[in-house]
Amino acid sequence: MTDVELLVDLQRRSEESGDILFSIEEGALIEKLSFTARSLTVENFRGAWTGFLVEIGLDTLGWPVHFGIALWYEDHEMLLHSAAVFEHLHREVRRGYDQAGEVAYYQADYLPEMLQLYSELSDNERVSQLFGRLDEEPRPDSRGLCVSCFA
Numbered sequence: 001m002t003d004v005e006l007l008v009d010l011q012r013r014s015e016e017s018g019d020i021l022f023s024i025e026e027g028a029l030i031e032k033l034s035f036t037a038r039s040l041t042v043e044n045f046r047g048a049w050t051g052f053l054v055e056i057g058l059d060t061l062g063w064p065v066h067f068g069i070a071l072w073y074e075d076h077e078m079l080l081h082s083a084a085v086f087e088h089l090h091r092e093v094r095r096g097y098d099q100a101g102e103v104a105y106y107q108a109d110y111l112p113e114m115l116q117l118y119s120e121l122s123d124n125e126r127v128s129q130l131f132g133r134l135d136e137e138p139r140p141d142s143r144g145l146c147v148s149c150f151a
Contacts, residue, residue, distance in 0.1 A: 003034055003056045011065050020068045020109075030072050040080040042121075049084040050091070063089055067110050074113070079121055086114045 001009070006029045013026055022030065030036060035052045049066075053059060066089040073082035089110060111130060118126045 001032065004058050006033055007058055007061060007065070011061055014065050014068060020064050020071070022068050022072050027072055030069055036081065040084060042080070045080040045084045046087050049088040053088070063093060066092070071113065074117055079117060082117055083121060086110065086117060090114065
């Protein structure tokens with residue numbers, strides 16, 4: 001299977017199951033991605049996943065698939081691969097949603113994991129940047145309403 005076919009299959013499975021965490025079977029698909037075999041460094045990881053998607057001509061994956069892939073890489077101690085996917089996910093969420101409440105809703109799911117990952121990577125500068133983003137984002141209440149938008 002090509003990288004595109006593998007990712008499209010992951011997207012389909014994610015949509016069918018509604019799960020973000022991938023099973024062992026789906027993890028085997030991630031293992032087969034050519035991206036998984038790439039050597040990443042602290043100098044080149046930030047745009048690596050985005051570059052990979054551009055290279056293979058795929059731009060239609062939803063945020064749950066990106067999140068699941070980032071978590072899979074993290075669970076398999078491929079921290080720079082995970083960070084590369086998180087960076088792409090973070091940019092896409094901030095660009096892709098018009099409503100501040102929507103951005104905050106999605107970020108509530110992935111930002112804690114992203115912060116933990118950057119802490120493990122000892123990238124204090126990025127942790128500080130992400131914490132700054134948390135302070136900027138409106139906070140939805142339990143009903144999903146943006147409380148700080150009206151303050």
